[in-house]
Amino acid sequence: MTGAGVLVLEQSLNGLQFGLMLFLLAAGLTLVFGIMDMINLAHGSLYMVGAYLVATAAVASDSFWLGLAAGIAGTAVLGMLLEVAVLRRLYQRDHLSQVLGTFAILLMANEGVRMLWGSQPVALNPPAGLAGPVELLPGFLYPAYRLLIIGVGLAVAALLYVLVTRTRIGMRVRAGASNREMARAMGVDVRRLFTAVFGFGAALCALAGGLLGPLLAVQVGMGESILILAFVVIVIGGIGSIRGAFFGALLVGVVDTAGRALIPLAFDHWLGPEAAAGAGPALASILIYLLMAAVLFWKPRGLFPAHG
Amino acid sequence: MQTVAASPSRPPMLATLAAFAALACAAPLAQAADAVKVGLLSTLSGPGAGLGVDIRDGFQLAVKQGGGKLGGLPAEVVVADDQQSPDVARQTADRLIKRDKVDFMTGIVFSNVMLAVGAPTFQSKTFYVSANAGPSQYAGEQCNPYFFSASYQNDNLHEAVGKTVADKGFKRVALLAPNYPAGKDALAGFKRFYKGEIALESYTPLNQLDYGAEIAKMRAAKPDAVYIFLPGGLGINFIKQFVGSGLSKDMTLFGPGFSADEDVIRAVGAPMLGMFNSSLWAHDLDNAANKRFVADFQKEYGRLPTLYAAQGYDAARLIDGAVRDVKGRLDDKAAVRKALEAARFESVRGPFRFNTNHFPIQDYYLRVVTQDAQGRVTNRTLGTVFRNHADAYVGACKMPAA
Numbered sequence: 017m018t019g020a021g022v023l024v025l026e027q028s029l030n031g032l033q034f035g036l037m038l039f040l041l042a043a044g045l046t047l048v049f050g051i052m053d054m055i056n057l058a059h060g061s062l063y064m065v066g067a068y069l070v071a072t073a074a075v076a077s078d079s080f081w082l083g084l085a086a087g088i089a090g091t092a093v094l095g096m097l098l099e100v101a102v103l104r105r106l107y108q109r110d111h112l113s114q115v116l117g118t119f120a121i122l123l124m125a126n127e128g129v130r131m132l133w134g135s136q137p138v139a140l141n142p143p144a145g146l147a148g149p150v151e152l153l154p155g156f157l158y159p160a161y162r163l164l165i166i167g168v169g170l171a172v173a174a175l176l177y178v179l180v181t182r183t184r185i186g187m188r189v190r191a192g193a194s195n196r197e198m199a200r201a202m203g204v205d206v207r208r209l210f211t212a213v214f215g216f217g218a219a220l221c222a223l224a225g226g227l228l229g230p231l232l233a234v235q236v237g238m239g240e241s242i243l244i245l246a247f248v249v250i251v252i253g254g255i256g257s258i259r260g261a262f263f264g265a266l267l268v269g270v271v272d273t274a275g276r277a278l279i280p281l282a283f284d285h286w287l288g289p290e291a292a293a294g295a296g297p298a299l300a301s302i303l304i305y306l307l308m309a310a311v312l313f314w315k316p317r318g319l320f321p322a323h324g
Numbered sequence: 325m326q327t328v329a330a331s332p333s334r335p336p337m338l339a340t341l342a343a344f345a346a347l348a349c350a351a352p353l354a355q356a357a358d359a360v361k362v363g364l365l366s367t368l369s370g371p372g373a374g375l376g377v378d379i380r381d382g383f384q385l386a387v388k389q390g391g392g393k394l395g396g397l398p399a400e401v402v403v404a405d406d407q408q409s410p411d412v413a414r415q416t417a418d419r420l421i422k423r424d425k426v427d428f429m430t431g432i433v434f435s436n437v438m439l440a441v442g443a444p445t446f447q448s449k450t451f452y453v454s455a456n457a458g459p460s461q462y463a464g465e466q467c468n469p470y471f472f473s474a475s476y477q478n479d480n481l482h483e484a485v486g487k488t489v490a491d492k493g494f495k496r497v498a499l500l501a502p503n504y505p506a507g508k509d510a511l512a513g514f515k516r517f518y519k520g521e522i523a524l525e526s527y528t529p530l531n532q533l534d535y536g537a538e539i540a541k542m543r544a545a546k547p548d549a550v551y552i553f554l555p556g557g558l559g560i561n562f563i564k565q566f567v568g569s570g571l572s573k574d575m576t577l578f579g580p581g582f583s584a585d586e587d588v589i590r591a592v593g594a595p596m597l598g599m600f601n602s603s604l605w606a607h608d609l610d611n612a613a614n615k616r617f618v619a620d621f622q623k624e625y626g627r628l629p630t631l632y633a634a635q636g637y638d639a640a641r642l643i644d645g646a647v648r649d650v651k652g653r654l655d656d657k658a659a660v661r662k663a664l665e666a667a668r669f670e671s672v673r674g675p676f677r678f679n680t681n682h683f684p685i686q687d688y689y690l691r692v693v694t695q696d697a698q699g700r701v702t703n704r705t706l707g708t709v710f711r712n713h714a715d716a717y718v719g720a721c722k723m724p725a726a
Contacts, residue, residue: 135369149570
C-alpha cells in the first residue's frame with residue numbers, strides 16, 4: 017500500500033473515531049436543547065465528572081470495564097439529580113438565565129473536581145489486551161483501542177436509532193422535540209421524560225469521557241473544549257435531531273482530522289515548510305468553524321432540522 | 325476556567341507600596357537580613373503540574389536538609405501556582421515581589437510564562453534563579469544581571485539529541501513539537517547538530533492531546549527515527565499513542581530528558597523501554613551530592629526524582645551558597661550577584677559553572693529507558709554527549725557590569 021493511501025485510510029479511521037465520540041456528547045446535548053429548549057453549558061462538566069468517576073472506579077476495581085460501567089451509572093444518577101434539583105427550575109426562564117445558571121454549574125464542577133481529585137491529571141490506562149496495534153490490512157497497523165472506540169460508538173448510534181425510531185419512549189422523545197406543547201396536551205408525562213432524557217444524556221457523556229480518557233487526559237477543564245465542538249455539531253446537524261447530531265459529528269470529526277493532516281501537507285507543497293508551520297495548523301483549527309459558517313449560510317436550520 | 329478579579333483598591337495600594345519601596349531604598353547600609361525569602365512560582369495545576377510539583381519538592385528538600393535554612397538564615401519559601409498562564413503568573417509575581425518582598429524568585433517551568441514574569445522581576449532588582457525555563461532571549465540580547473539559569477538554555481538538550489541521532493547514523497528523522505516559542509527553539513537546537521534529511525516537521529497546538537493525525541503522517545513519511553519535544557502530559561499521550569499504533573517497531577524514538585523522565589515513565593510504563601533521551605542530570609550519576617539527593621528524595625517523597633526536581637534542588641543550593649558568601653547581606657545586590665556568578669555549591673549534575681550570560685557551562689548525557697536490577701523501568705546513563713557545553717546565544721549577550 018502506498019504512503020498516501022495509508023495516510024488517507026488512517027486519517028479516515030481517526031476522523032470516524034473522533035466523530036463518534038463527539039456524537040455521544042452531541043446526542044445528549046441536542047435532545048436537551050431540542051426537547052426542553054434548554055441551553056446546557058454544564059454538559060461538558062458531566063463529561064469531565066464521568067471521566068473522573070470511570071478513572072476512579074477503574075483503579076478501585078482494577079478493571080477498565082467495571083470502572084466504565086460504574087462510572088456511567090454514577091454519572092447518569094448524578095445527571096438526573098442535577099436535573100431534578102436545579103435545571104428543572106430553569107426551563108421556563110429565557111436562554112440568558114439558562115446560560116448563566118449552567119455556566120455557574122460548570123465553574124462549580126471544575127472547582128469541585130479540583131478539590132476532590134486535585135489539579136493534576138488522573139491516569140487512566142486502556143485494558144492491557146487493547147494497548148497494542150492490530151493489523152487491519154497487510155502492512156497497515158491501527159491501534160486496537162481506537163478500533164474499540166469506533167465499534168462502541170457505532171453500536172451506541174445503532175441503539176439510539178432503534179430507541180428513538182422504534183420504541184414508545186423514543187416516540188415521546190420525538191414528539192417532544194417536534195412540538196412540546198402538543199406532546200404535553202396528548203398526555204405525555206413531560207417531567208419524567210425530561211429527567212430520563214437528561215440521565216441518558218449524562219450516561220452518554222460518561223461513556224465518551226471514559227472511552228477518551230486513556231487517549232487524552234482526565235483533567236479539570238477537559239469538558240470545555242469538547243463542549244464547544246459539540247455545540248458546533250448540533251448547529252451543523254440541526255438542533256433536536258439525533259440523525260443531525262450523528263452526521264454532523266462525523267462531518268466535524270472527519271473534516272477536523274483530515275484538515276490537520278492534509279492542510280499542513282498542502283501548504284508545505286505550495287508555500288514551503290516555514291509558512292506551512294505557521295499557517296497550516298492555524299487554518300486547520302478554524303476549518304470546522306468555516307464549515308459551520310457555510311452550513312449556517314446555506315442551511316440556517318442545519319442539515320437535518322428536527323422542527324418542521 | 326480561572327478568573328482573577330482585579331483588586332478595587334489598586335491605586336492606593338500601589339501608592340503605599342511605592343512609598344514603602346522608597347523607604348527601603350533609602351536605607352543607608354546593607355545589613356545582614358534576619359531571614360531569606362524565596363518566591364517559588366511554578367505550574368502546580370493542569371497538564372504541566374507534575375513538573376512544577378517536582379521543582380517545588382526538590383527545592384524544599386534542599387531547604388529541609390539545611391534544617392530550614394538557606395545560607396545560614398531561616399528560609400521562608402512562598403509557594404504559588406502560575407496555572408501555566410503568563411497573565412496569572414505576572415499578577416502573582418507582582419504580589420510576591422511587592423507584598424511578600426521576596427529576595428529571590430524561582431520555579432517557573434514554561435518559557436512563555438518566564439518571559440512574562442522576567443521584566444517586572446528584574447525591574448524590582450529581585451534575583452531570578454531559574455529551575456527550568458531557559459529562553460534564548462535571556463541567553464542572548466536580553467541577558468540580564470538579575471537572571472541566572474540553574475538549569476540549561478532551552479536549546480541544549482535538543483542539541484544533544486541532534487548530535488546523538490547524527491552520530492548513530494540515522495538518515496531520515498520526523499520532528500514534532502508544540503507550536504510555541506520553546507517548541508521552535510527545540511527543533512532549531514536539534515537541527516543545529518543534525519544535518520540529515522527531515523522527513524516531516526509538525527507543530528501542534530500546546531493543548532493538543534490527540535496525536536492521531538501526526539502519527540498517521542509519520543506512518544506515511546516512513547522516517548527511521550522520530551524526535552519529539554512534548555513536555556509533561558503531552559509526551560505521555562504521544563508515547564502511549566505512538567506505541568499503540570505499532571510505529572515503535574519501525575522507528576526509534578528520541579526525546580529530550582523532559583519527554584522521558586520519571587513522571588512520563590510512571591504514567592506510560594514498559595512501552596517506553598528503549599527510548600533514548602538527553603539530560604544534564606541523571607539519578608545514577610556517580611557523585612556524592614547526587615547520591616545524597618536521590619536517596620533523601622526517595623525517602624521524603626517515595627518516588628525517584630526527575631531532572632526538574634534536580635534543578636529545583638540545585639537552584640536552592642545555589643541560593644544557599646550565595647547567601648552564605650555574602651554573609652546574609654542581601655541588600656548588597658552587587659555582592660549577591662557576584663556570589664551567584666561564582667556558583668560555589670556542589671551540583672548534583674557534577675561540574676557546573678556560569679558563562680558570562682549567567683547560563684551554565686556543563687556536561688550533557690545520553691540516557692536510555694531500561695529495566696534496572698530491581699525490575700523498575702527507569703533511565704540509565706549511557707555516556708556523555710557534550711563536555712563543558714555552552715549555549716549558542718552567549719555571543720549576543722552584552723552583560724552590564726556590576
